[in-house]
Amino acid sequence: MLKFIENMIRSAINTTVDKAITRAIRDQYTENLVEMIPATNKVGLTNLLEIAMRANQGSPVSRPLGSPIHLSPWEKILFNPVHLFRFPTQENVGIRTSITIGHRAKKPMTITIPIMIAAMSFGGALSKSTKIALAKAASAVGTATNTGEAGLMKEERDAAQLLIGQYNRGGWMNTPDKYKQLDAIEIQLGQGAQGSTYQRTTSKNIGEDFREVFQLKKGEDALIHSRLPGVNTKDDFINLVRELRDETGVPIGLKIAATHHLEKELQIAVESEVDFVTIDGAEGGTHGGSPTLQDDVGLPTLYAISRATEFFARKGVIRDINLLATGGLVTPGQMLKAIALGADGVYIGTAAIMALVSEQMVKSMPFEPPTSLVIYSAKMTDQLDIDQAVINLVRYLNACVLEMEQVAVSLGKTSLTDITKSDLCTIDPFLAKATGIQLGSVASEHQDRFFEETKPLFHTFEHQDEQPVNMN
Amino acid sequence: MDNYQDLKHTLSYLHSEINRIETMAGTLSTIEREHYNKLTSFDHREIMDIAVEEQNAARQLGTMKQMCLAMAEKIEGIKNAIDRGEIGESAKRAEIH
Incomplete structure (x- = not known):
């Protein structure tokens, strides 16, 4: 009987597939369902769905977790292990992983690992239980977490x-009653996934706990302005940094979205004597933001770190201003490369959230995405087990730092902060030229010769600014 | 003047105690790291979590060592400033004003 049913099913499938294939071959392409394959390849599945969403909603689509485009070519950079020329670190030597933020501040902040939990706000982005889990996990490993744009x-x-x-x-x-309770203050002027645009959380998505923390009235929207209220000139910003420093004594930092105007922005940061600068690359995540802001605005994290480090070195403030990097750093290798390029520490957001929900995602799958457990306005936030979330994030952070320590051992280093650009090589000549990392395909002593011999290839770019401009 | 001598003695005491804490933190950090290595050889979930805690403790003790070094440096700076008479003078000036 079972064999008979199996044969029936096989026969039905066979007939259906045969008919489908025949129809796909015979039908005119313009009337053929197969046209969806090249059409989707042309537009991209994500873009296809977002076109449909825009057509349905008539307002900007709110895509979670940031751009899916890989803009920073981290995979083209490799670390250089040592064997005899310099010896690897012995296995019984502990690798120093701590960093201090705000050497000039009255109350510098020392963290045990160079990875911090990124700014993800309560209410605007995450639920209360998720924020508590992130804070507990950060404390367990001796690092800091960030409030995000919230009260x-x-x-x-x-x-x-x-x-x-x-x-x-x-x-x-x-207000002083709030910021005086912090261990460091980050003045937020922009973020990688949103640039410096405004954001609004409508009152229908604002619960009582949200209103309490943000001190909003019932029915009032939560609005993030494009400009920081009270800061309309460079001097306003410099005065704000001075006031916050005098009032609190904790490290004061500036957070901006990475931009091609980076050096001009950083010049003002240097003048204001901030203790740290956080640069959020174009790959930065968000709870939800317009795809255009995510995919088409900003500067990739890798180049932003490299340029900021070079600028701080040129200005002689590399020891005074810590550089914190964030935006699309999802593997320990990428995080360590960011440190090698000059970042003192990194923030992780998307990866931290994924680690946090990892074992609990079965609660939401397959009918809801795992973010349903953590997003403030989502349906399943009450099902997040905080203790389990903390355990998973602690394990993840420990694994990440151990992997970074393994690289440090292989490089013959005893501290993660000792890893520099000289411990890297790249397989991309343009990246080598842009970042100052040595080119892996040519011996160290022949780098200059290689770039001299291939100068015509770079000529176009080097002299682009000198080309006469047609004013007509 | 006696007050400054007292302050110097207190600073010397704090300096030596911080140096002791720094040494103890370094020793404990090494022990915790060894515990991590031993505990990870057991194929048991709960022991693995204890091992991870040990590893975190090792790193935090390493951080304490660095913090102690930084604090000892600051205390040394204050002691030197007293020896150079900078702190006594600035205090006197403040009294006059």
Whole structure:
């Protein structure tokens, strides 16, 4: 009987597939369902769905977790292990992983590992339980977490050993009673996934706990302005940094979205004597933002780090201003490469959230995405087990740092912060030229000769600015 | 003047104690790291989590060592400033004003 049913099913499938294939071959291409394959290849599956979403909603699509485009070519950079010329670090030597942020501040902040939890706000992005889990995990490994653009949530403050708060464009953290409770203050003027545009959370997505932390009235939207209220000139910003420093004594930093105007922005940061600068590359994540802001605005993280480090070195402030990098750093290798290029520490957001929900994603799958467990306005936030989330994130961070330590051993280094550009090579000549990393395909002593011999290839780019401009 | 001598003695005490804490943190960090290596040889989930905690503790003790070094350096700076008379003078000036 079973054999008979099996034969029936096989026969039905065979007939159906045969008919489908025949129809696909015989039908005119313009009337053929197969046209979806080249059409989807042309437009891309994500773009196809986002076209349909825009057509349905008539307003910008809110895509979660940032751009899917890989803009920073991290895979073209490799670390250089040592064997005899310099010896690897012995296995019984502990690798130093701590960093201090704000050497000039009255109260510098020392963290145990160079990875911090990125700015992801309560309410605007994440649920209260997720924020508490992030804070607890960060404290367990001796690192800091970031409030994001929000008010000061008591539960997060209590759970976090070290809390970096964003002095933000919504104004929700900008009063002394709040920012004096922080361990470092990050003045937020932009982010990789959103540039410096405004953002609005409508009142229908704002619950009572959200209103309480943000001190909003019932029915009031939460609005992040494009400009920081009260900062309309360079001097306003410099004065703000001075006031916050004098009032609190904690490290004061500036966070911006990476941009081709980077050096001009950093010049003002240097003049204001901030203690740290956070640069969020174009690959930066968000709880939800317009695909155009995510895919088409900003500068890739890799180039932003390299340019910022070079600028700080040129200005002689490399020891005074810490560089914190963020935006699309998802593997320990990428994080360590960011450090080697000059970042003192990195923030992770998307990877931290994925690690946090990892074992619990079975609760939402296959009918809801895993983010349903962590996003403030999602359906399943009450199902997140905080303790399990903390365990998973602690394990993840430990694994990441151990992998970074393994690389340090192979490079003959005893501290992650000792790893520099000289420990890297690249397989891309343009990347070598742009970042100053040596080209792996040519011996160290022949680098100059190679670039001299291939100068015509780079000529176009080097003299692009000198070409006469047609004014007609 | 006696007050500054007292302050110098207190700073010397703090300096030597911080140096002791730094040494202890370094030793404990090494022990915790060895524990991590031993515990990871067991194929048991809960022991693995304890091992991860040990590894985190090792790193945090390493951080404490660095913090102690930084604090000892600051204390040394204050002691030197007292020896150079900079702190006494600035305090006197403040009293006059």
